[in-house]
Amino acid sequence: MSTRVIRGVIGYTITPFAVDGSLDLPALGRSIDKLIASGVHAIAPLGSTGEGAYLSDAEWESVVRFSQQQVAGRVPTVVSVSDLTTARTVQRARLAESCGATAVMVLAASYWKLTDTEIVDHFKAVGAAINIPIMLYNNPATSGTDLSVDLILRILDDVKNVTMVKESTGDIQRMHRLFKATNGKVAFYNGCNPLALEALIAGAAGWCTAAPNLIPDLNLALWDAVQNGQMEQARTLFYRQYDMLEYITRRGLPTTIKAGLKLQGLDVGGPRLPLQPLDADGCTLLQQRLDELAPTPGVTP
Amino acid sequence: MSTRVIRGVIGYTITPFAVDGSLDLPALGRSIDKLIASGVHAIAPLGSTGEGAYLSDAEWESVVRFSQQQVAGRVPTVVSVSDLTTARTVQRARLAESCGATAVMVLAASYWKLTDTEIVDHFKAVGAAINIPIMLYNNPATSGTDLSVDLILRILDDVKNVTMVKESTGDIQRMHRLFKATNGKVAFYNGCNPLALEALIAGAAGWCTAAPNLIPDLNLALWDAVQNGQMEQARTLFYRQYDMLEYITRRGLPTTIKAGLKLQGLDVGGPRLPLQPLDADGCTLLQQRLDELAPTPGVTP
């Protein structure tokens, strides 16, 4: 487990579908190449943006195999392996590891509310099954389960390969408490786009985001500004991209990122039903925002 | 579509697992027979209680086929066919219909937040695919999606075979508004056990509940008391079973119903991980509540 922690902007991939609803792996390849070429520090397949929850087991397996081959070690990867059952999460984690994933991400997904013990044991089971690091993912808005800071600290204690925490509640106080409780030692990640400035300044080790599919230069420039301690620059860059970050997050990442890629010339299909492609008004708004943020040749963001 | 609406106490089945984690269909058969013998007015396989969300496709198919064969038309059935994708929900609804289900139940399950249009279209797709009635199921606590009364009314208008609405928010005002908006014409169902007295008195057409697995006499006596206009009797019966209803709902239905059945001599295994079997303290409490509620021979509840 050489790479225990990934730092930087972690770009989440979409999962392209053909018109008949089947996987479009060539388009996936192009979108991965686009992301890597943009300079993101890592690639995260099959996350919320990647519609991992909507895929069949066979599709899921195809995507993880293909993604790892396409990335081909150019950057580290974090594969989302979450499933409602422990058994299938373990199985996916093992598959990801066998395909060469650098790390896996696990959301405490649930249908029935889980007890703290059930959540800890779920992470223990995954931790025992693999030899790569785990990114614990807390996102009550999609999972229905909110892991308290205390519970996260307990998992960090009990499961040694949980080395990263992705916080998507949108509550910066969670990050403050994680930082304080571990003397700044835990690697936490921002999973809420419109909180990027604050999370990075509060000490986040990275930014988990689908935005680099569309506006990578701005995302990376913000990351760099914070790393370089350029506060004024960071603020300006953040507010420049804020409306876009807020919109794609609120309106849904698969829906908006797929629409945006199409507007940029890369057709990756629509999301899977019941999710529908972004409607005409949404596309107009998105085009407008993309135009505003388009890099002027010769000018750094 | 002769039976457009089912009235009465609708008993939800658990899904038994053997020690190796595989389906235990013989135990399922016994639990279905127990429920029917107790007098419930209908059987609902594969709902939240039935851990439908935790099954593989193959398992799901086995359970629906087996359940329909076991019920064998003795009472109507409502099969939960919810899935995250529209395609799989439609496929399951068709399978349920082909196996002889009286009706299907559809939860607006989601990972990404759905727009109103996406929700309506999801129900339209299911409605167009089958010729049996649909029970719309609103349960934000498990699905993450809360359907407003206005949206439910729109679906009732747009999808003709949505003829029943199961409300599990625990907010009795939703039922009041459904009643008023349809002049008492919509068939709504109580899906929140500790609200049973109020929902039935407010005019609910039925009570969707897993409680009859354990205390069917009390559940049915409450239903009967309300139907007979025996208000004082209904109140007494409700408070008698209240602590049990509250506990199984709060602590989780698969967990508690499976533990309770075992205490009553029917071993149906534990729930599927990450859900764990009820712990020792919980079993003691449950046994105590069962003892308190045990029917005295020769005394009606």
Place this chain on the structure above:
Amino acid sequence: MSTRVIRGVIGYTITPFAVDGSLDLPALGRSIDKLIASGVHAIAPLGSTGEGAYLSDAEWESVVRFSQQQVAGRVPTVVSVSDLTTARTVQRARLAESCGATAVMVLAASYWKLTDTEIVDHFKAVGAAINIPIMLYNNPATSGTDLSVDLILRILDDVKNVTMVKESTGDIQRMHRLFKATNGKVAFYNGCNPLALEALIAGAAGWCTAAPNLIPDLNLALWDAVQNGQMEQARTLFYRQYDMLEYITRRGLPTTIKAGLKLQGLDVGGPRLPLQPLDADGCTLLQQRLDELAPTPGVTP
């Protein structure tokens, strides 16, 4: 302390203002007489409906003195004496007692969040200062403090003249738990109009409501139907008045009750700024609802 508990429909009075903003006591007298003539079982001055929170100390004192004189022992009274400080609450409670109030009502009002000990001690201080019963009032929507069922039970234990509990959270489960925890012995009251049917059937000792200012016959008929065990009749009566109950509660009681009284011919002025008189659209809607509910001569509600 002969009357420890008041049963029935407790009618809340408004506090009329003249055009110059001063108290209009003659109009208050007429509104009290109207309420008593309608048959309510008790009168409650200076509650939320009575804008008690918006009065100066001198005004408050005038209203309590005048109200007690006007009621003149025809029915019991419950005077709301809540204030942000313990000292002033005690002072108001003593004044109410000295004016002849049957009971006082105390809301755990707060600006800063109170600890449980602070809340209990607040009730202890009031309890020690007077010899008449106290109705504990829980209404987080106006007070910002939500008293848990456990805390209410603790206060009932610790402060002997707290003999009544008015629950206005709108959550019927609170009433269930109060009922179960005291074996049905605590007198609890419904303070949420659109929950009246359920609360009464769940065993409420009374209904605290401003609605009898406008539609007393329907309110009292609902009370009677439940007391007589006429379930079907109770449901019909409840749904008949539901839209009105829901509207006045949602839109604000001082605003709507004052507007409604004016529509019925009794001018009591508008509420105190920042509260504004009901606007034209609201008045039209209210008139329409009043017309629908107007008693047909010779027909019981």
Place this chain on the structure above:
Amino acid sequence: MSTRVIRGVIGYTITPFAVDGSLDLPALGRSIDKLIASGVHAIAPLGSTGEGAYLSDAEWESVVRFSQQQVAGRVPTVVSVSDLTTARTVQRARLAESCGATAVMVLAASYWKLTDTEIVDHFKAVGAAINIPIMLYNNPATSGTDLSVDLILRILDDVKNVTMVKESTGDIQRMHRLFKATNGKVAFYNGCNPLALEALIAGAAGWCTAAPNLIPDLNLALWDAVQNGQMEQARTLFYRQYDMLEYITRRGLPTTIKAGLKLQGLDVGGPRLPLQPLDADGCTLLQQRLDELAPTPGVTP
């Protein structure tokens, strides 16, 4: 209206009480002098920390007169003039202006929920009555009213002397939206202590806080670090004081600040009942935190 906007750390004063519960103005004088000597950029009497809501009218008037005399123009002042009624808010605002306040702060306090129009008109009434700037204060936790960003923008448009916005929801997104909607032109203030780092970096014009009563050096050093663009320094300073900021905010400002001042040798009495003095455990914890943060002689924070 020369000073339209106040920049920097705005220190909130407590209101000392003597043992008999009366105002202790000499102690107030000492606490004001201590704050000014510490270097805060402005003084804010009678806010939430100052228990303004718990004072009689006569007490309130004494405190505002005394505070203005004591400050004596050494720094600007922002006097909280909020009251439940518009009339009394206007009266207090005029009094504050006549005493020499630099600006007034107005919380949309409410008992009954206000409509948007009622809120706007409330601010209009105050705005028309005085010639000094108004700081709009949004704090749903104490006021029960949450002003949306859109409503705040409408008030900024409609009431010209509302020139500052204090946001205490703890939701940094509100500040982002205010910034974006006004192109960074509106002066917004952080009112949530544990959000200080993020709010200042997001562009807040100041930090409204009671913390400088106890740890002014750290508060001011954080402000300075952000103004000087020293990001790393700002983060270190913030996390150093974080536990203290979090504790005093969560446990209640009058309670903890008064206890802390006593620990530091300035006896200002306890808060007014129902608020009780900080208990022994709380005092021990507070002393510990103060010790940890005590400035080492010769070392800058």
